[in-house]
Amino acid sequence: xxxxxxxxxxxxxxxxxxxxxxxxxxxxxxxxxxxxxxxxxxxxxxxxxxxxxxxxxxxxxxxxxxxxxxxxxxxxxxxxxxxxxxxxxxxxxxxxxxxxxxxxxxxxxxxxxxxxxxxxxxxxxxxxxxxxxxxxxxxxxxxxxxxxxxxxxxxxxxxxxxxxxxxxxxxxxxxxxxxxxxxxxxxxxxxxxxxxxxxxxxxxxxxxxxxxxxxxxxxxxxxxxxxxxxxxxxxxxxxxxxxxxxxxxxxxxxxxxxxxxxxxxxxxxxxxxxxxxxxxxxxxxxxxxxxxxxxxxxxxxxxxxxxxxxxxxxxxxxxxxx
Numbered sequence: 001x002x003x004x005x006x007x008x009x010x011x012x013x014x015x016x017x018x019x020x021x022x023x024x025x026x027x028x029x030x031x032x033x034x035x036x037x038x039x040x041x042x043x044x045x046x047x048x049x050x051x052x053x054x055x056x057x058x059x060x061x062x063x064x065x066x067x068x069x070x071x072x073x074x075x076x077x078x079x080x081x082x083x084x085x086x087x088x089x090x091x092x093x094x095x096x097x098x099x100x101x102x103x104x105x106x107x108x109x110x111x112x113x114x115x116x117x118x119x120x121x122x123x124x125x126x127x128x129x130x131x132x133x134x135x136x137x138x139x140x141x142x143x144x145x146x147x148x149x150x151x152x153x154x155x156x157x158x159x160x161x162x163x164x165x166x167x168x169x170x171x172x173x174x175x176x177x178x179x180x181x182x183x184x185x186x187x188x189x190x191x192x193x194x195x196x197x198x199x200x201x202x203x204x205x206x207x208x209x210x211x212x213x214x215x216x217x218x219x220x221x222x223x224x225x226x227x228x229x230x231x232x233x234x235x236x237x238x239x240x241x242x243x244x245x246x247x248x249x250x251x252x253x254x255x256x257x258x259x260x261x262x263x264x265x266x267x268x269x270x271x272x273x274x275x276x277x278x279x280x281x282x283x284x285x286x287x288x289x290x291x292x293x294x295x296x297x298x299x300x301x302x303x304x305x306x307x308x309x310x311x312x313x314x315x316x317x318x319x320x321x322x
Contacts, residue, residue, distance in 0.1 A: 026115075029108035030122055033091060034084030037294045041083065042076040044174060044197070045181030050311065052187045053318050055259055068185045074137055075184035079177060081130040082145060086152040088123040092116065093156050101216075101223045141184045148176050163229040167205040174201030190260070192253035199249050203242035203277065204293050207284040210235040211291035239284065243277050261321035268317065272310035279303050 049065065049072045056068070091098065091109040098110035108114035127149065135142030155169045175198045182189045213220050213227050213235065221228030250273045254266040279302055284290040289300065297303060 025113070026118060029114035030118070033088050033108045033114055033119065033122075034081075035087045035294075037292075037298070038083055038087065039080040040294055040297060041174060041177060042079045044177040045076045045079060045184070046072050047178055047193075047197075048182040048187050048189050049185055050315050051189070051193070051259075051318065052185075053315055055318075056185075056187050065185075071137060071184050072181060074133070075141060075180055078130050078134050078137070078145065079148070079180060081126050082134075082149060083152075083173075085123045085127045085130065086149065086156070088119050089153065090156040092119055092123075097223060097225075100219065104223070137184055138186075141180055144176060144180045144183060148173065148180070151176070161225050163226055166226050167202060167209060170205040170208075171198055171201035174198070174204075188259075190253060190257035192249060192257050196246060196249040196253055199242060199246040200277075203239065203246050204280070206235055206239050206242055207280060207290040208293055210239060210284050211288055215288045215291060239281065243281060247274060247277060261317060263321055265317045265321050266314065269310055269314045272306055272313065276303060276306050276310070279306065 049068055052068075056065070088109070091107055094104075095110045098104040098107055104110060109116070109119055131142065131145055131149070134145040151169060151172060155166070159169050160166045175194065178189065178194065178197050209227065209230060210232065212224060213230055213232055216223050216227065247270075251267070251270055254260060254270055255264045257266075260266045279300070280290065280296070283296060283300065283303075289296050297307065
């Protein structure tokens with residue numbers, strides 16, 4: 001037992017990990033553990049602000065939403081911090097499995113670059129400060145943040161091991177960001193847009209599982225236990241259902257939502273969504289990039305261009321036709 005304990009604690013020997021690179025090394029390891037690339041998901045908090053153009057704020061100079069923008073930025077920063085905290089907790093719990101993964105074994109906690117004691121302290125401090133700031137912005141926003149933390153802790157501790165429910169929890173994280181973005185600036189979002197975001201996030205999560213299963217092969221269950229319950233055929237069927245449902249939900253949003261232009265011009269944005277879904281399916285089936293969706297949306301040039309064009313066209317249509 002003593003030998004096992006020593007082996008377990010060797011790469012995580014408390015604050016002795018400072019010797020690897022001093023304060024700078026600890027700061028770098030802490031930042032990497034917060035997963036900065038994952039912060040791109042918090043851009044979803046700005047969606048309600050953008051889609052409220054000419055509804056809650058005007059496009060002329062006097063109507064620029066300065067306060068709303070500041071509140072959205074503050075909300076996004078808080079969600080970045082909360083999601084980083086959740087990732088640290090998840091990496092603490094998964095450090096043994098991560099050491100079996102060809103890429104995840106280099107994560108600071110799994111590799112021992114970030115000492116376990118330091119990781120726990122950082123997560124507790126950051127979570128407390130973030131939740132306090134959330135309730136200062138708005139109690140509704142703070143409540144959503146608490147729900148986000150509780151849901152993700154439940155995911156890390158148990159739910160990620162339950163087939164289907166694991167990807168539903170991941171998609172719920174995306175959806176909660178949009179809900180939080182609406183609450184922090186006090187705007188109403190169409191239920192159809194919420195539906196589209198939820199289904200689209202589910203589609204992305206399923207694509208991630210498919211890529212993980214394809215790249216891991218026979219070691220899939222060692223890297224992520226739930227992968228042992230999936231098969232490529234089953235995930236392929238779920239991807240087909242999720243992609244189709246996403247496209248249908250978005251099409252319904254463009255001409256049935258109460259706050260879209262009455263001339264149904266929002267339907268012009270549908271081709272961008274179709275291309276985005278098809279492009280992601282291509283990446284899932286022909287590359288391993290979908291295993292890290294957070295990197296895909298900033299590195300895959302066709303997908304990045306498509307997202308930017310969709311946003312620009314959608315905002316322009318609402319600015320002109322509302």
